[in-house]
Amino acid sequence: MASINQLAEDLIFEILSWLPVLSLLRCTSVCKSWKSIISNPYFIQAHLAISQKKQHPFSTLRVVSKSDESQDLFMDTLGENSVKLSLPRYISDVPQLFFRSCNGLVILSDIHVVVLYIWNPLTRSFKLLPKPRVVKPRRKSRLYRLEFVVNFGFGFDSVSNDYKILRVVLVKINLGVEKRFQLVAELYSFNTDSWTVIMVPEEMRGFRQDPLSECVCVGSRVLCFQGTNGILLFNLHNEVFGTCQYPKTGVRMSDALDFEGSIGFILKSSENESIILSLWTLANVGGNIIWTKKFNIEPHMKIDHVLFYLGDGQFLAKDDGAGYIVYHDRKKGTPPLSCVFREFTYVAQISGSLVSLEGFEQQD
Template sequence: MASMNHLAEDLIFQILSWLPVLSLLRCKSVCKSWKSIISNPKFIQAHLAISQKKQHPFSTLRVVSRSDESQDLFMDTLGENSVKLSLPRYISDVRAQLLIRSCNGLVILGDIFFVFLYIWNPLMRMDKLLPLAHYARLGVVNKIGFGFDPLSSDYKILRVVFGRLSDLLDNGEKKEGMVAELYSFNANSWKPIQVPKEMQGFKFDPISECVCVDSRVLCLPGTDGILSFDLQDEVFRMHKYPASGEIISEVLDFEGSIALILRSGERASVLTLWALDEVDGNLWWTEKFNIEPAKRIAYVLIYLGDGKFNCCTRSLSCMLLL
C-alpha cells in the first residue's frame, strides 16, 4: 500500500507540474496533500523547467485600486479566469502604490519611491524584505529591473538612480549623473555597479519602465537609444535606435531579443518590428517584418509570443494576432 501511495503522489507531481500557475493556485485549495506537493521547492524547480520549454499561456499581473486607497493584485492568463492573489498582510495594509516586477513566478513589491522592496512568491506564499540599498533615498528618478542569471543561478535586482549625486561625493562637488546598485538574492546584499562615463549623460524616458529580455537582460529606454544591462557579465551597454521613425512600443522581448516597433513611411502607414540580433559577436538591428493593419494601432504594449501582440488603438486596448 505504501508503494502505491508513493506512486500516486509521484504521478500527481508529474501531472501538476504541467499546469499553468493560475491552475496551481486553485489546486492548492483542493486538499492538503496537493498543497504540500505544490509548495515543495523541488516541485517549484520542476514546474519552472517545464514552463521554460513549452509554449504556455501568457500571464500578467494587474493592480486594482480600492476606494480606501489600498490595492488588490490579480493574475490574468489568456483563456482562464482571473485569480486574486493574497498579499502579505503588512504589504496589503500599506496605502502606497505597489511596484511590480516579476520573473519566473517571483514578484518584486515596494513603495512608489522604491525605498522598501520585497521579494514575494505567491505560489508558496513566502516573502522577504530586502536590505536597504545604499542609494535608496538619493536621486530624482529611480528605475528598477528584475531578472535571473542562469550562470550563477541567482535572482538579481538592478536599481538605477538618476539625478544630483552631491551627497555621494566626498569633496562636496555638485554633479548630475547616474549611479547603479545590484542586489543578489544568493548573497542577500547590494553592491555598486560601475556606470561608464560615456553613459552618464544618458537621457532616460521617465515614463517607460525597465524591461527584462530573455529573463536576464534589463533594458532602460531613452530619448536616443536603449541602455541595457546583462545580469551575467554585469555590464552596461548602449544601443542607438535602429532607424528614423516614430517609436510606438515599449522595449519588447521578441523571442529572446531586444525589439522595438517603429512607424514610418508615407503618412506614417508602415509599422516595422526591429530586433537586436547577434552577428559575428556583435549586436545589430534587424528588420523582421511589417505589421498590419498599421493605421488602427496606436501603441504596442508587449509581445505575447506565438505571433501575438498586446496593443491599443486610440480608444481601447486589444490583442493583435499575426
C-alpha cells in the same frame, strides 16, 4: 527493476508537472504524497521549465487606483475572469505601486524604489528586502538641490542560480543655472541578501533614463533601460553595462519588448504614402550588432501603443476604440481579441510558478 510504487510516483510527478499553479495548490490537499511531490524543490524547477516551454494564456497584474491613497490589484488571465489579489502587509499602504516580474516572482516597490518586497502572488508567500544604500538625503543644502530619477530591473542569473535586482539612480544636481547628471547603480543578490554598489563606466554616467519607461528583462538575463537618446544594458551574470542606440527607422510605438530573447521595438514609418507598423529586433549579424526588421503588422490594424510581447506571435496593444487588445501576428486576417481590459494605472506581465526563496513567509 523499479518497483510498482516508484513507477506510480514517477507517473504522478509527470502528470502534475503539466498542471497550472492554481490546480497544483488544490492538489496539495488531495493526499500527503502529492503534497510532498509538489513541495519538492526538484519538482518546482521541473514545473517551471515545462511552463516556460509551453504556451499558457497570458496573465497580467493590473493596479487600479480608487483614490490618491487607495488601490486595488487584479490578476487578469486571457479567457478567464479577473481575480482580485490581496497584497502583503505594509506594502498595501504604499500610494503608488510598481512591480517587475520574473519566473512567477514579483518585485513590489514604492515610487522611490526604497520599500521592496519579493512576492509570489499565487502561493501568497513574500519577503521584505533590505533597504538600498543609495537614497536621497533628507537634509537639504543651500548650495545645491538634488533630484533623483529611479528605475529598477529584476531578472534571474541562471549561471549562478541567483535572482537579482538592479536599481539605477540618475542624480540631478542643480547648481543655480547649472545642472549636472550622475548615474549610480546598486545590485541586490538574493543569494547574499545584500546590496552592492556597481560601478557605472565613466562614458555612461551621463545616461539620462526615461522615468516613464519600463525596464525590460530580455531572456531573463539582460536588463534594458530606456533613455532619452539610447538604451542602457546590464548583463546580470557578468554584471557589466553596455549601451546601444535606438533604431533609426520610424517612430517608436512601444517600450522595449522581450521578443523571443531579443530586444524589440514596434516602429511606425511611411511606405508608399501608407503608415506601416513593423517589429525591429537587435541582432548579431557577422559580429555586428544591428537592428533587423522582422515583419510588418497588418496595415488595417489601428494600434496606438504596444505594451508586451506575450509569446507565440501575440502582442498586447492599446486601441483607443476597443481598449486593450491581443493581436496575433501568426494568424493574420483573424480579428484580434478586443477589450481584454480598460482600466488601470499600472500593468505588468506575469507567469505563474511555485518558486519560493529562502526567508519567504506566508501571507495572512
